[in-house]
Amino acid sequence: MSYMLDEIRQQPDVIAEVVSHERRGAEALAAEIEKRGICFAMMAARATSDHAAIYGKYLLEINNKLPVALADPSVFTLYDSDLKLDRALVVGISQSGQAVDVAECLKRSKKTGALTVGITNESGSLITEIADYVILCHAGREHGVAATKTYTSTLGALYLLSACLSHEPSRVDKLLSCADAMRKALDMQDYIADRAERYRYMQEGCVISRGLNYCTALETALKMAETSYVGLTGFSAADFLHGPIAAVHENEACFLCAPPGRAYATMLDMAARLKDRGAEAVTLSSEDEILRLATTPFKLDVHLDEELTPLVYIIPGQLLAYHLAVARGYDPDRPRGLSKVTITR
Amino acid sequence: MSYMLDEIRQQPDVIAEVVSHERRGAEALAAEIEKRGICFAMMAARATSDHAAIYGKYLLEINNKLPVALADPSVFTLYDSDLKLDRALVVGISQSGQAVDVAECLKRSKKTGALTVGITNESGSLITEIADYVILCHAGREHGVAATKTYTSTLGALYLLSACLSHEPSRVDKLLSCADAMRKALDMQDYIADRAERYRYMQEGCVISRGLNYCTALETALKMAETSYVGLTGFSAADFLHGPIAAVHENEACFLCAPPGRAYATMLDMAARLKDRGAEAVTLSSEDEILRLATTPFKLDVHLDEELTPLVYIIPGQLLAYHLAVARGYDPDRPRGLSKVTITR
Numbered sequence: 001m002s003y004m005l006d007e008i009r010q011q012p013d014v015i016a017e018v019v020s021h022e023r024r025g026a027e028a029l030a031a032e033i034e035k036r037g038i039c040f041a042m043m044a045a046r047a048t049s050d051h052a053a054i055y056g057k058y059l060l061e062i063n064n065k066l067p068v069a070l071a072d073p074s075v076f077t078l079y080d081s082d083l084k085l086d087r088a089l090v091v092g093i094s095q096s097g098q099a100v101d102v103a104e105c106l107k108r109s110k111k112t113g114a115l116t117v118g119i120t121n122e123s124g125s126l127i128t129e130i131a132d133y134v135i136l137c138h139a140g141r142e143h144g145v146a147a148t149k150t151y152t153s154t155l156g157a158l159y160l161l162s163a164c165l166s167h168e169p170s171r172v173d174k175l176l177s178c179a180d181a182m183r184k185a186l187d188m189q190d191y192i193a194d195r196a197e198r199y200r201y202m203q204e205g206c207v208i209s210r211g212l213n214y215c216t217a218l219e220t221a222l223k224m225a226e227t228s229y230v231g232l233t234g235f236s237a238a239d240f241l242h243g244p245i246a247a248v249h250e251n252e253a254c255f256l257c258a259p260p261g262r263a264y265a266t267m268l269d270m271a272a273r274l275k276d277r278g279a280e281a282v283t284l285s286s287e288d289e290i291l292r293l294a295t296t297p298f299k300l301d302v303h304l305d306e307e308l309t310p311l312v313y314i315i316p317g318q319l320l321a322y323h324l325a326v327a328r329g330y331d332p333d334r335p336r337g338l339s340k341v342t343i344t345r
Numbered sequence: 346m347s348y349m350l351d352e353i354r355q356q357p358d359v360i361a362e363v364v365s366h367e368r369r370g371a372e373a374l375a376a377e378i379e380k381r382g383i384c385f386a387m388m389a390a391r392a393t394s395d396h397a398a399i400y401g402k403y404l405l406e407i408n409n410k411l412p413v414a415l416a417d418p419s420v421f422t423l424y425d426s427d428l429k430l431d432r433a434l435v436v437g438i439s440q441s442g443q444a445v446d447v448a449e450c451l452k453r454s455k456k457t458g459a460l461t462v463g464i465t466n467e468s469g470s471l472i473t474e475i476a477d478y479v480i481l482c483h484a485g486r487e488h489g490v491a492a493t494k495t496y497t498s499t500l501g502a503l504y505l506l507s508a509c510l511s512h513e514p515s516r517v518d519k520l521l522s523c524a525d526a527m528r529k530a531l532d533m534q535d536y537i538a539d540r541a542e543r544y545r546y547m548q549e550g551c552v553i554s555r556g557l558n559y560c561t562a563l564e565t566a567l568k569m570a571e572t573s574y575v576g577l578t579g580f581s582a583a584d585f586l587h588g589p590i591a592a593v594h595e596n597e598a599c600f601l602c603a604p605p606g607r608a609y610a611t612m613l614d615m616a617a618r619l620k621d622r623g624a625e626a627v628t629l630s631s632e633d634e635i636l637r638l639a640t641t642p643f644k645l646d647v648h649l650d651e652e653l654t655p656l657v658y659i660i661p662g663q664l665l666a667y668h669l670a671v672a673r674g675y676d677p678d679r680p681r682g683l684s685k686v687t688i689t690r
Contacts, residue, residue, distance in 0.1 A: 039384060039385070039429060039431075039432050040384070040385045040412070040414065040432075040433070042412055042414075046583065046584065046587050047584060047587035047588050048588075050584070057417065058417065058420065058424075061417070061420045061424075061426055061428055062420060062424045062426045065426060065427060065428050065429050066428070066429065067385070067387055067414050067428045067429065067430060067433065068414060069385065069387075069412050069413060069414035069415070070414070070415070072402065072403065072406070072556075072559070072581075073583070074555060074556045074581075074583065074607075074608065075403065075406045075407060078555075078556050078607040078608060078611075079403075079406075079407045079556065079607055081406055081407045081410060082410060083406055083410050083411070083412045084384060084410050084411065084412065085412060087384050087385075087432070088385070088412065101583070203548065203549065204548065204549045204576050206576070210419060210423075211417075211419045211423050211424065214417070222588050222589075225588055225589050225591065225592045226588045226591055226592075228592075229591060229592040229594065230592060231549050231551070231576070231578070231589075231592050231597075233576070233578045236417075236419075238391065238418070238419065238446070239391060239392060239395070242391050242392035243392050243393075243567050243570055243571050244567075244570050244576075246570065246571055246574060246680050246681055247570045247571075247573075247574045247575060247576050249574065252576075262419075262423040262424055263419065263423060266423075335591050336591055
């Protein structure tokens, strides 16, 4: 079996691992955040980990009222700035724990008095040596070059931190129960493998979502770009209406991620507009109303809190990236021009 | 003459207007920021204004050590979160001043105790009624649907604020003198009009820069998408190496914005990698070393501080967006499917 497919399928089990091993640590970290009078957070990450950071930003802002900045690591690494961070929580995310620029952010932030946290899948890695606190992802070794289970386990780790900060243990139970919804998403595999054929010759396209699932749009687009070499771009629906929609042409593939929740109404509006333009909409949702507007409906029959949907709605995207690569004659485990760990300075 | 072209050509004169009318106000705002013990900033904006906000983030972080978060307006408008912002400066940017979601961010932030600022081209507009402080862009009425002079004047306004905060009046003089470099960029018009022909049938591509000019990559890509309906995506070079580079195919158009400065070395490395992959590099720089690696060199013979290059390096991108639209048979003043003011809730 392919590493990537195998690792996609392990995801429901990984969530329980994160919770059982990291709950106590996340509680201690939450207590420290309260004690230190932290007034904002900054997250440093690249690529897939950056998409997880975007999820973390929405979660901490919506559930914990804590404003979150996404770090541009070059501010530290190229421009040598020492930001004022003595009232900040700085979270560095790197699945390998070896991202040099993320490590540099943590190191400099710590020096200026920030409370630092590393989220990584590798104990003993570079960022674990620097950060004050560490949350491990417990995803097991990831062989696939396209990160999958380390992504969802990072989302789980961020959710756990948010739940501990809000003193709502019931949210931790909800996190555990989303493993069932993840299994339902995995059940879509045969259907997705069949539908992927249709996109054998797709040359471009976009992935659109909004709000809590903006990260899902970005991550789905990146997975397909990594494994299938197709120039897909992820968008927030709100931004998409401010310009890029003008470039959508007839038959262009637009992937929509539209779970029920606060962002759903915008997605429904987007689906109608794309239909008017004659675009090809591939829509992932539990809702028949929006699926009826799709060229290719991906029905995901699960019902869970919107804040947990990113852990589940990414799975059909990962499966599509895998099967699209296969349909196009590529090996998803060996993307051309990429290595597992990318070093940016 | 086309509105868009006319407005592109007005840009050098607009900078002096911003400085002469807004310098005193920016100084008063800077004094208030210091007095209030502000520990971080948040910027709310969409599309072109969001690209200006990204420039503001780099400037304030590099020159003023002030961490900056980019607001996701949906956190306020969809998810009803009341962020803790009593130690924050919140900057809302909207050229029309009518962006409902940006106004909502300002309104809610003010209620939770933030110091609020509106940056807009329209006095008396919605956001000027809400914000504690206002910086006007003084660009004059903009008729073109694709924002050009309101973009550079917003960059000027943000630069002015950063210069006042750092108590460096010499930086204000430098801002004024970059009008000369902007005129040199305008002199490239005939060359760009000629070269635009080559991209008549371009179907996709990317625009890459890094650091202070990440905003230039995003804005150049958006201008071309708006006027020429070509699916171009803007990238940070650092992110590009983490995935999207795998999707670059032979002859793919890659636009590189590479002024001398701290980000230049990464761009030079990127140019070499793209050449290895057989991509078509359209490179904008003053440096012959990187221009020699290009398929189509855009030589911009100006020398100025890296922090001011975004005001100048966007101009060839705007001109290319204009001439590309003409070469493809479109009217740059009437982009299909877009209106001047986009309302997102």
